[in-house]
Amino acid sequence: MTDSPAPPANPLSWTGGADGFLTLLDQTLLPGETRYINCETVEEVWQAIKRLAVRGAPAIGIAAAYGVVLATRDQASRTACDAAIEAACDHLATSRPTAVNLFWALERMRRVAHEFDPEQLPILLAKRLLAEAQAIHQADRAQCAAIGRFGAELLAPLGKGAGILTHCNTGALATGGDGTALAAIFTLHAQGLAPRVFADETRPLLQGARLTAWELMQRGLDATLITDSMPAPLMRDGVVKAVIVGADRIAANGDAANKIGTYGLAVLARHHGVPFYIAAPSTTFDLSIASGAAIPIEQRAAEEVTEPMGVRFAPAGIKVDNPAFDVTPAELITALVTERGVIEPVSEESIGALLTEVVAA
Numbered sequence: 187m188t189d190s191p192a193p194p195a196n197p198l199s200w201t202g203g204a205d206g207f208l209t210l211l212d213q214t215l216l217p218g219e220t221r222y223i224n225c226e227t228v229e230e231v232w233q234a235i236k237r238l239a240v241r242g243a244p245a246i247g248i249a250a251a252y253g254v255v256l257a258t259r260d261q262a263s264r265t266a267c268d269a270a271i272e273a274a275c276d277h278l279a280t281s282r283p284t285a286v287n288l289f290w291a292l293e294r295m296r297r298v299a300h301e302f303d304p305e306q307l308p309i310l311l312a313k314r315l316l317a318e319a320q321a322i323h324q325a326d327r328a329q330c331a332a333i334g335r336f337g338a339e340l341l342a343p344l345g346k347g348a349g350i351l352t353h354c355n356t357g358a359l360a361t362g363g364d365g366t367a368l369a370a371i372f373t374l375h376a377q378g379l380a381p382r383v384f385a386d387e388t389r390p391l392l393q394g395a396r397l398t399a400w401e402l403m404q405r406g407l408d409a410t411l412i413t414d415s416m417p418a419p420l421m422r423d424g425v426v427k428a429v430i431v432g433a434d435r436i437a438a439n440g441d442a443a444n445k446i447g448t449y450g451l452a453v454l455a456r457h458h459g460v461p462f463y464i465a466a467p468s469t470t471f472d473l474s475i476a477s478g479a480a481i482p483i484e485q486r487a488a489e490e491v492t493e494p495m496g497v498r499f500a501p502a503g504i505k506v507d508n509p510a511f512d513v514t515p516a517e518l519i520t521a522l523v524t525e526r527g528v529i530e531p532v533s534e535e536s537i538g539a540l541l542t543e544v545v546a547a
């Protein structure tokens with residue numbers, strides 16, 4: 187595997203006008219290869235989300251929004267265009283079940299189509315939908331920056347060179363901007379506080395080893411890759427002073443679904459008196475779900491565990507359990523970092539108060 191070139195210009199971008207296409211950095215090939223793929227159909231976007239060529243809750247929502255724009259291509263009539271948009275939203279919603287950002291973005295695009303003057307031509311609806319997808323993208327970029335500021339404020343008291351552990355990948359590759367948990371770490375670094383970042387590998391798909399390690403190195407941060415089994419002694423010995431991770435869906439009571447392994451880190455952090463933070467935009471909150479018990483958890487293929495990257499590690503036929511996410515109960519979360527501020531303590535009341543403010547904004 188060769189060293190990677192400079193960080194990508196943009197892991198997710200739209201090229202052209204309403205008849206344009208979505209360009210994605212294929213994250214399954216990182217860090218060894220920087221290859222961009224152009225998606226010109228809804229199905230190509232569906233496949234890219236399903237196989238994690240594009241991944242991360244906010245990035246999935248943004249990609250799906252652009253996927254709806256692709257549904258409007260070459261539609262001869264408004265009736266056909268409206269039908270294609272509905273079918274696209276329904277299909278894209280089946281790509282992955284946990285990240286609520288996907289469903290939030292699709293509903294926002296569907297609502298724009300429903301509210302658009304039925305007498306207007308398909309091309310005008312396509313332009314309006316592209317504007318909405320770009321607005322979702324831009325809003326996420328701003329949310330990432332705000333989460334970075336609030337997260338850095340929370341972490342700064344740890345002092346210069348503090349050890350901070352993160353899980354999976356929550357950077358520019360997972361969002362429309364600089365990330366969520368990683369945005370807080372990038373901001374801390376930019377402020378000269380030189381965080382010593384520990385990225386765990388995050389089996390089975392190795393988002394930590396392949397993507398977070400790569401993002402941290404590209405930006406010149408002090409990064410150490412650790413195995414998924416190493417956090418406990420690092421917390422016990424005071425090397426890791428805080429944990430900050432992302433989320434894919436946060437229930438109304440603050441329970442949070444995130445990459446498998448997150449719950450275990452939260453338990454370890456509580457045992458060792460280490461603060462455990464979750465950083466996520468308001469688009470990752472799902473107030474329709476009362477608690478984490480109702481969050482759908484994606485089950486993925488056994489081969490991701492038995493033969494990662496095509497190299498078989500386990501005997502053929504062994505039973506495999508491969509949930510992509512787990513749920514961390516609110517009581518184990520020290521604080522939630524959003525673009526509107528920090529929620530602490532984590533409770534239905536404090537979440538409601540902050541998100542009501544968001545909705546009202």
Ligand SMILES: CSC[C@H]1O[C@H](OP(=O)(O)O)[C@H](O)[C@@H]1O
Nearest residue numbers: 241242243354360432433444445
């Ligand atoms: C900024 S959201 C990142 C979030 O998404 C990841 O899941 P996946 O790589 O399967 O899309 C992981 O849960 C991250 O915390």
